[in-house]
Amino acid sequence: MSSAEHTIWWHVYPLGFVGADTSGADRTPTRRLPHLIDWLDHLLELGANGLALGPIFDSSTHGYDTIDFFRIDPRLGTEEDLIELIEAAHTKGIDVMLDGVFNHVGPDFPALRTARENAAAPEARLFEQGPDGELVAFEGHGGLITLNHAAPEVADLVTEVMTYWCDRGVDAWRLDAAYTVPIDFWNTVLPAVRERHPQVYVMGEVLHGDYVAFVRDGGMDAVTQYELWQGIWHSIADHNFHELDHALGRHNTFLDAFVPYTFVGNHDVTRIASQVDDDRHLPHALAPLFTLGGTPSVYYGDEFGLRAVKEERFGGDDAIRPAFPGAPAEVHGADPDVLSLHQELIGLRRRHPWLHTARSRTIAVGNDSITVEVSGPEEALIVSLNIGDEEVRTAEPVPGEFLAGRDAGLDGAELVVGAHGWAVARRS
Structure with missing residues (x-):
């Protein structure tokens, strides 16, 4: 199996991908997981080598309202179907990541039903209670009840769940809503899991806060880099690359840890x-x-240039979690140029594996452009982005070989990026 250093993830939301009903109206058992096996070659052709799965455990609706951590959602199939998928992935050199929803459970979780019927039952210890004894909902979502992470029983449960599925071949975990769980909890669970599976990669979902502390004190390998995500798209949408420049400074401090x-x-x-x-x-x-330090992930459909807007309403996630057909050629609205662009940039990254831990230095920045030097121990790249109408020229550091870009090239000892162009060049 590959290490995080060489892993590029293809992230899939399984219930949506296979076309299962996520409203809770139709929970007919159907073996849909094998559909994902048919897409493993696409994952490899993209240049990725990791399959990051959204929630697959038995749940009431969207996957995050868990019923049973030890059972595959019947709308997806069976444990045997998951093992078949894992084995097919491993045969092709692909790692598999599961989504661990360990902050809360759904209303149909059996122990929760017992606790609601009898507040004195031992099961009640599993759930967080407010000052007047009411069960605490996750971020106001009444259907999601928060687990009591101070209870040893919860730590034992999560340790058992993670170990159970690692025993069946899972290589990595995403810890859903990790930012809401006390750091001490992860520092109890993760060492116990790693006793049996020392190579498991663990990534926590953290939106904001002290990323370094979460990793250092929680024993995780990584957290989600939402600051960089926001810096990238905000800078482009708002024509303000100073925001990306700020995010890059923060990103460097994270890479130090x-x-x-x-x-x-x-x-x-x-x-x-x-x-x-x-x-x-x-x-x-x-x-x-694909040129900055990090472990990159591509969300399914983004490589085809698909569009969709998340809306704050019931079912507002459906558009960004679509069903996929049997083959890439059948994806409605796919843009082959965007797929080629992904392959080109992932290929560039594969040829420069040192980018995994590379640091960046901003050479020049304005509202409509930014030029960055991305450096490793022995070599460096120059990345220049221009969303304005005037060309951008970079003479220092001296550019070498032109590696990728559009409406850009070398003019003597200068890297020239035309209006709305971009470039990646080797530093001379």
Whole structure:
């Protein structure tokens, strides 16, 4: 199996991908997980080698309202179907990540039902209670009840769940809503899991706060780099690359402590092609993702340039979590140029594996352009992004070989990026 240093993840929301009903109205058992096996070759052709799965455990609706951590959602299939998927992935050199929803459970979680029927039952210890004895909901979502992370029983449960699925071949975990769980909890669970599975990669979902402390004190390998995500798309959408410049400074400090999990799209946010809006500027979001330090992830559909807006309403995530057909050629609305761009940039990254831990230095920045030097121990790249109408020239540091870009090239000893162009060059 590959290490995080060489892993690029393809992130899929399984219930949506396979076309399962997520409203709770139709929970007919159907073996849909094998559909994902048919897409593993696409994952490899993209240049990725990790399959990051959204929630797959038995749940009431959207996957985050868990019923049973030890059972695959019947709308997806069976444990045997998951093992078949894992084994098919491993045969192709692909790691598999599961989504661990360990902050809260759904209303149909059996122990929760018992606790609601009898507040004195031992099961009640599993759930967080407010000052007047009421069960605490997760961030106001009444259907999601928060687990009591101070209870040893909860730590034992999560340790058992993670170990159980690692025993069946899982290589990595995303810890959902890790930012809401006390850090001490992860520092209890993760060492116990790693006793049996020392190579497991653990990434926590953290939106804001002290990323370094979460990794250092929680024992995780990485957290989600939402600051960089926002810096990238905001800078392009608002024509303000000073925001990306600020995010890059922060990103360097994170890289001093750990390698962040980087992305420009996931199952919780408006698609990058809709955030950026101007098609000419989509490459300006992708180039940083694949040239900056980090462990990159591509959210399924983004590689085809799909558009979709997340809405704050019931079912508001459906558009960004679509069903996929049997083969890439059948994806409605796919843009082959965007797929080629992903392959080109991922290929560039594969040829420069040192980018995993590279640091960046801003050479020049304005509202409509930014030029950055990305450096490793022995070599460096120059990345120049221009969303304005005037060309951008870089003479220092001296550019060498031109590696990738559009409406850009070398003019003697200068790297020239035309209006709305971008470039990646080797530093001379």
